[in-house]
Amino acid sequence: MTENNKNEQESDAKDEVEEQEQVKEETEVKTESEESKAKFTFKCTRCDKCCLARGPIPITFWDLELWARNGVVANFLPYMDIYSKPDGGIDLVLKPLPPPPKEGEEEKPRDPFGNVPIEDLLEVKCPLYNKEKKECLVYDNRPLSCRTYPLEFDGKNYTVVDVECPGIGEEGMTKEDLTEMRDTAKQMFFELTRMRIALPVLSQLISQKVMMDLMRQNMQAMSKMSDEDRAKLDEILKKDQEPQPE
Numbered sequence: 001m002t003e004n005n006k007n008e009q010e011s012d013a014k015d016e017v018e019e020q021e022q023v024k025e026e027t028e029v030k031t032e033s034e035e036s037k038a039k040f041t042f043k044c045t046r047c048d049k050c051c052l053a054r055g056p057i058p059i060t061f062w063d064l065e066l067w068a069r070n071g072v073v074a075n076f077l078p079y080m081d082i083y084s085k086p087d088g089g090i091d092l093v094l095k096p097l098p099p100p101p102k103e104g105e106e107e108k109p110r111d112p113f114g115n116v117p118i119e120d121l122l123e124v125k126c127p128l129y130n131k132e133k134k135e136c137l138v139y140d141n142r143p144l145s146c147r148t149y150p151l152e153f154d155g156k157n158y159t160v161v162d163v164e165c166p167g168i169g170e171e172g173m174t175k176e177d178l179t180e181m182r183d184t185a186k187q188m189f190f191e192l193t194r195m196r197i198a199l200p201v202l203s204q205l206i207s208q209k210v211m212m213d214l215m216r217q218n219m220q221a222m223s224k225m226s227d228e229d230r231a232k233l234d235e236i237l238k239k240d241q242e243p244q245p246e
């Protein structure tokens with residue numbers, strides 16, 4: 001055997017192994033509850049279980065761009081919020097509305113930016129799901145996160161985030177469906193990463209700007225005060241700084 005033939009054979013064998021690895025990656029996912037890998041098949045049954053107990057839905061630049069193109073950003077604004085996660089990070093999310101009061105409880109005014117912590121809304125329905133009609137009110141503009149559910153990609157592995165989703169294990173998924181779902185999960189990962197890099201920077205800059213504007217307005221207001229009013233204000237501030245009796 002010539003040296004060239006030997007090299008070609010080695011290269012073919014390497015390609016074959018890489019191809020096998022690729023096929024393996026395409027058809028296997030890791031579930032949250034089990035470390036072992038299982039063949040993934042999925043067909044959404046449209047049971048809407050995920051819309052009924054979804055918790056905060058992460059929003060990405062992809063979603064904002066889609067909504068801007070379709071002229072519907074304003075429709076989503078009342079439901080958007082910044083979620084400070086337990087791990088210290090922040091996400092832009094669609095925040096669920098507080099649940100209606102239980103029997104006998106007094107009804108409080110509905111306010112999506114009310115003081116209900118997001119942690120208390122993890123099992124609450126998506127604000128854009130119509131329970132009576134059993135439909136998503138924004139289906140054509142639904143976030144990327146809804147398009148890839150329940151499959152997620154973490155940069156290395158695919159994960160099923162809801163092992164109780166009735167669509168898991170349903171037959172009828174074609175190779176093209178699987179490729180599309182994997183691509184959407186990957187896109188969600190990259191878009192979420194982009195948002196998670198940009199959000200803390202933007203939030204810091206905006207807070208600084210708001211703080212500077214407030215300070216500037218206060219200074220302008222003080223410069224317009226009479227000597228008498230300024231003396232009164234000094235007195236109030238001094239009183240506030242005095243130690244209070246225990």
Ligand code: SF4
Nearest residue numbers: 044045048050165167
């Ligand atoms: S993704 Fe799963 S839980 Fe959601 S509607 Fe489809 S089958 Fe139901």
Ligand code: SF4
Nearest residue numbers: 051126128129136146
């Ligand atoms: S946006 Fe639509 S698809 Fe997504 S969770 Fe809400 S109701 Fe369901």
